[in-house]
Amino acid sequence: MFRVQLRMRIKAGCEAEFERVWQEVGDSVTDHPANLGQWLARSLDEDGVYYITSDWTDEERFREFERSERHLTHRQKLHPYRSDGSMVTMRIVAALTGRGTR
Template sequence: MAQENVFRVMLRMEIKPGLDKEFERVWCEVGDSVVTHPANLGQWLSHSEDEGVYYIVSDWVSEERFREFETSDRHLRHREKLHPYRSGGWMTTMNVVTFLPGVASVGTTHQDWESAR
């Protein structure tokens, strides 16, 4: 699939004080409900420098397929498990226009990236 066809969802999640590590653990546990969906291309969890703020980026084959997931029982169960940790946030969506791979990413696996951190 060409990178230009990627539909990207970005969530900003504000986590209740003191629950960061528990949120991260539960997010990893329930992540399969997203990444095993046939239209999902991958998902990332990032912790901001701002205390208690996380960003979740999720890529999809199309907006239509994401919207199917977004309204599914699978997504509702996923959200219910994360909701107790959340104090606020927002969501934005976008279409990837183009992708320029960095020289360090060519031929690099996720494991290589993790060990370089």
């Protein structure tokens, strides 16, 4: 599995609108056949900071999506809300399931 994590700082006062638009355009990511899911998390430690995590079957298929028109459209809809951001990619090497999921 291949994981992508974005860190985004959202402009002050735009947080609720950003969350709404993220929900609206999310299927442009999750409808891709190689996408395993994505999550939006709001930091409790930093005002206006969000983390978007998405899992993919493999890096090649993610990079295919990243270069697509679908991704460009998705980014254009979210870009007006952010003041900065960064991306980290990783390969999952192990996973443990917590008791609460059993």
